[in-house]
Amino acid sequence: MATLYALQTRLALVDEQSYYEILRVPSGAPSSEIKAAFHEFALDCHPDQYVDAPSFEGQIAGEIFKRGVEAYRVLSKPAARSRYDQGLLHGHLRLVDGTNSVPPPPRMLTLEEVAIRPKAKQLALKADRMISAGRLDDARVALVTAIQEDYDNDDLKERLNALMEAIALEPMSLEVDYGARR
Amino acid sequence: MGVGVGIDLGTTNTVVAVARDGQPVTLADEGGRRLIPSFVSFHPSGRVLVGEAAKERRVVDPENTISSIKRLIGRTYASDEVQRALRAMPFELVEGDKQAVRVVARGEIYTLPEISAFVLRRAKAVAEAALGEVVDKAVITVPANFNDPQRAATKLAGKLAGLEVLRILNEPTAAALAYGQAAGTPERVAVYDLGGGTFDVTLLDLSGSVFEVLATGGDTSLGGDDVDHVIVTEMTSFFLQRFRFDPRVDPVARASLRARAERLKHALSEREESSVEMNDIVRGDGGAFLPATFSMDRKRLEELTKPLIDRTIETCRFSIETIGLTCADIDRVLLVGGATRMPMVARQVEEYFKRPTSTRVNPDEVVAMGAALQAAALTKGHSRRAAQPPTVKISRADREAAVAAVMGADAAAPFGAVAAVVHEVVAEAVDASPPAAPPKAPPRPRPVAATGAVAHAPPEELEEVEPDFEDLLPELIPDEPLSQEAAAPRPGTGLAPPGSPPVPASFDAELHVPERPQAVSPPAPAVAPALSSPDPGVAVQPPPARSVPLLVDVTPISLGVEVAGGYCDFLIRANTPVPCDRKRVFRTASDGQTAVVVRVVQGESEKFSENTYLGDLELTDLPPAPRGEVEIAVTFEIDADGILNVRATDQASGRETLARINLLGAQSDASDVAAMLARQRRHDVA
Numbered sequence: 001m002a003t004l005y006a007l008q009t010r011l012a013l014v015d016e017q018s019y020y021e022i023l024r025v026p027s028g029a030p031s032s033e034i035k036a037a038f039h040e041f042a043l044d045c046h047p048d049q050y051v052d053a054p055s056f057e058g059q060i061a062g063e064i065f066k067r068g069v070e071a072y073r074v075l076s077k078p079a080a081r082s083r084y085d086q087g088l089l090h091g092h093l094r095l096v097d098g099t100n101s102v103p104p105p106p107r108m109l110t111l112e113e114v115a116i117r118p119k120a121k122q123l124a125l126k127a128d129r130m131i132s133a134g135r136l137d138d139a140r141v142a143l144v145t146a147i148q149e150d151y152d153n154d155d156l157k158e159r160l161n162a163l164m165e166a167i168a169l170e171p172m173s174l175e176v177d178y179g180a181r182r
Numbered sequence: 183m184g185v186g187v188g189i190d191l192g193t194t195n196t197v198v199a200v201a202r203d204g205q206p207v208t209l210a211d212e213g214g215r216r217l218i219p220s221f222v223s224f225h226p227s228g229r230v231l232v233g234e235a236a237k238e239r240r241v242v243d244p245e246n247t248i249s250s251i252k253r254l255i256g257r258t259y260a261s262d263e264v265q266r267a268l269r270a271m272p273f274e275l276v277e278g279d280k281q282a283v284r285v286v287a288r289g290e291i292y293t294l295p296e297i298s299a300f301v302l303r304r305a306k307a308v309a310e311a312a313l314g315e316v317v318d319k320a321v322i323t324v325p326a327n328f329n330d331p332q333r334a335a336t337k338l339a340g341k342l343a344g345l346e347v348l349r350i351l352n353e354p355t356a357a358a359l360a361y362g363q364a365a366g367t368p369e370r371v372a373v374y375d376l377g378g379g380t381f382d383v384t385l386l387d388l389s390g391s392v393f394e395v396l397a398t399g400g401d402t403s404l405g406g407d408d409v410d411h412v413i414v415t416e417m418t419s420f421f422l423q424r425f426r427f428d429p430r431v432d433p434v435a436r437a438s439l440r441a442r443a444e445r446l447k448h449a450l451s452e453r454e455e456s457s458v459e460m461n462d463i464v465r466g467d468g469g470a471f472l473p474a475t476f477s478m479d480r481k482r483l484e485e486l487t488k489p490l491i492d493r494t495i496e497t498c499r500f501s502i503e504t505i506g507l508t509c510a511d512i513d514r515v516l517l518v519g520g521a522t523r524m525p526m527v528a529r530q531v532e533e534y535f536k537r538p539t540s541t542r543v544n545p546d547e548v549v550a551m552g553a554a555l556q557a558a559a560l561t562k563g564h565s566r567r568a569a570q571p572p573t574v575k576i577s578r579a580d581r582e583a584a585v586a587a588v589m590g591a592d593a594a595a596p597f598g599a600v601a602a603v604v605h606e607v608v609a610e611a612v613d614a615s616p617p618a619a620p621p622k623a624p625p626r627p628r629p630v631a632a633t634g635a636v637a638h639a640p641p642e643e644l645e646e647v648e649p650d651f652e653d654l655l656p657e658l659i660p661d662e663p664l665s666q667e668a669a670a671p672r673p674g675t676g677l678a679p680p681g682s683p684p685v686p687a688s689f690d691a692e693l694h695v696p697e698r699p700q701a702v703s704p705p706a707p708a709v710a711p712a713l714s715s716p717d718p719g720v721a722v723q724p725p726p727a728r729s730v731p732l733l734v735d736v737t738p739i740s741l742g743v744e745v746a747g748g749y750c751d752f753l754i755r756a757n758t759p760v761p762c763d764r765k766r767v768f769r770t771a772s773d774g775q776t777a778v779v780v781r782v783v784q785g786e787s788e789k790f791s792e793n794t795y796l797g798d799l800e801l802t803d804l805p806p807a808p809r810g811e812v813e814i815a816v817t818f819e820i821d822a823d824g825i826l827n828v829r830a831t832d833q834a835s836g837r838e839t840l841a842r843i844n845l846l847g848a849q850s851d852a853s854d855v856a857a858m859l860a861r862q863r864r865h866d867v868a
Contacts, residue, residue: 039392
């Protein structure tokens with residue numbers, strides 16, 4: 001357990017420190033030393049050590065602890081550690097493996113999922129498959145039939161409009177568009 | 183302030199324990215029983231029976247007697263486990279909001295956390311009766327392999343039971359804590375935990391003051407119940423062969439078969455062969471029951487259960503290999519869970535690990551004991567490094583005495599008021615801060631409260647902390663008239679014998695706080711109320727015999743989000759120590775997109791769809807901009823309970839954005855919780 005001042009200092013430094021510095025081990029330390037250092041670190045910075053302190057002390061400790069966990073995870077695995085050491089030579093304090101900007105594919109419900117009645121679902125599934133196969137016009141036909149079953153399904157109608165629009169504008173890029181709507 | 187206990191909320195049995203002076207003990211009910219069967223039976227009288235009384239009703243009233251809820255909690259209705267339960271369980275399950283599972287009993291529909299809450303209330307009542315004190319905090323254990331929704335649902339159950347959940351703790355870790363407490367030497371331990379419905383294996387380094395979990399693995403749908411099921415199947419084929427009668431068609435007969443299968447299993451752990459009378463299952467032509475005796479030997483049982491045990495061994499092998507170890511690196515194997523009583527289990531585990539297993543600790547009680555130790559460590563004023571309750575003013579003499587105590591033996595850091603000083607003195611003396619450093623100035627108001635040492639303060643002068651639900655249910659609904667038996671005298675209503683301890687015998691009583699022997703509040707100190715009440719229990723307690731080590735546990739399952747191509751991008755890998763977090767930046771994929779939906783899973787497969795889908799993270803109200811220009815940084819945190827929290831900030835403005843995570847089956851809306859709390863109130867638990 002550390003004092004509030006020590007915690008605040010540690011937290012302020014954590015963004016400028018290497019994993020070794022966070023855990024307070026020399027950069028050549030063997031794995032046994034890293035483990036021991038992590039235990040020492042945990043005794044200082046695990047939030048459970050601050051049950052009796054005001055809650056913000058535990059919060060500060062928690063923030064530091066989470067960075068220590070990141071350091072420990074990297075330094076205790078030889079492959080990750082050597083990658084980290086390489087990056088550290090170029091001044092990279094954290095090991096970022098694709099941490100940035102993975103845009104999630106906005107997912108649209110399949111036509112089958114949008115359809116309600118069993119018969120409509122069946123037809124919509126057919127339309128889904130046609131779209132995957134690139135047969136957009138066939139898909140349109142299947143979807144129109146599906147809507148005859150699901151006559152009150154506005155969502156399905158909207159999807160038909162989107163499909164028609166896609167066919168009229170840029171038939172080839174439909175799949176991309178199909179995924180990117182919403 | 184009440185006592186914190188440890189509760190092992192099991193699939194088949196629940197155990198409650200408390201740690202006093204660093205020594206955990208399990209608590210028994212009025213009949214001396216330490217195992218509370220995790221059965222909840224809805225009696226026609228409107229009363230809710232829990233434990234032994236409920237278990238007895240599974241034969242006469244199977245439709246309204248709920249069991250094995252732990253197998254279903256936090257799962258979606260469509261999951262295999264729930265679908266199997268639909269066929270196997272005599273009670274009715276229906277689908278609720280967000281694909282959650284609901285139980286129907288006596289015409290009412292309950293969420294699963296509500297059912298577990300009844301069991302927890304019974305555990306709470308048992309502990310209160312045994313201790314003669316109010317119990318309002320608990321560490322509740324879960325299988326190490328429980329995922330986020332399972333943990334969150336269990337935590338909600340604790341809240342519904344009127345408990346502040348100090349921690350959701352992994353069962354094998356709890357067992358190791360209780361065990362390590364007894365062992366005391368540094369070693370690497372494998373905990374093999376085969377319970378009623380779940381299997382876990384956890385590898386830990388026990389080294390003095392830190393217990394570090396190295397890896398954990400398991401199977402949340404494998405346990406002693408499956409052995410019962412195997413025996414039931416065998417019994418069924420016996421009846422089919424002998425009488426051409428399938429006892430499973432009759433829910434009463436099926437329940438009765440299960441009960442006897444369990445007894446037979448227990449008998450076969452002691453003896454080589456056993457038999458059970460089944461004279462009330464099949465009726466002959468005249469309507470009279472036909473006599474039948476089913477017998478089985480241990481060899482046959484072992485033949486039938488071997489595939490189940492093999493699965494557990496496979497899981498052990500996988501976990502050990504995951505962290506690059508071999509069996510030779512394990513110093514000790516600890517067996518936990520009632521199902522490890524089967525001789526075959528110990529034999530197969532010993533064969534695999536090539537060393538004798540440790541059975542020194544009672545496999546049924548060790549988890550609750552470990553949880554109790556952790557509860558003590560996480561309770562303010564009881565913790566391993568006890569610090570200050572901020573309301574206490576201490577004289578100079580007391581300070582000096584405390585300094586002397588610290589310098590003499592800081593290991594035996596005392597509790598309460600004295601410890602407050604200890605905390606500061608240790609900090610000032612030991613902290614190697616640079617000399618130019620500003621002096622530590624913690625904002626700790628020290629209003630005048632009790633005079634002199636806390637130890638002399640009579641409990642009457644201490645303020646009561648009101649139970650959690652007082653805040654949530656400001657307007658209490660009047661009691662519904664209950665049955666005759668439910669109208670037992672309640673403490674504080676004038677019917678209770680004078681001088682009886684302020685222990686509510688029922689849940690209702692606890693809500694009527696003003697009716698309890700009322701404490702006289704001291705002049706209100708100018709601090710947050712939560713911090714303002716020194717615990718009367720603390721003051722009179724001697725320091726702990728041993729301090730509780732720091733537990734560094736891990737998250738059992740990897741957390742990931744969906745990326746292009748149906749793949750899973752892992753943010754936090756399994757076996758990462760908790761709490762931990764990971765930041766990801768998400769960009770819009772199309773022009774003018776004002777919302778981003780991120781699908782979140784837990785699991786180990788690279789393929790997104792092969793993992794357990796937790797729900798959607800919705801980032802909404804984004805400023806319309808060309809695609810890719812809006813960047814939202816999302817921090818995924820797994821807290822010490824193993825529960826996911828999400829925070830999002832707009833990269834450009836640095837402002838927090840709206841991040842809503844819609845978890846499947848979650849029941850965390852304030853209105854839902856209030857409604858469930860209100861319903862808990864309406865039912866007495868016996």
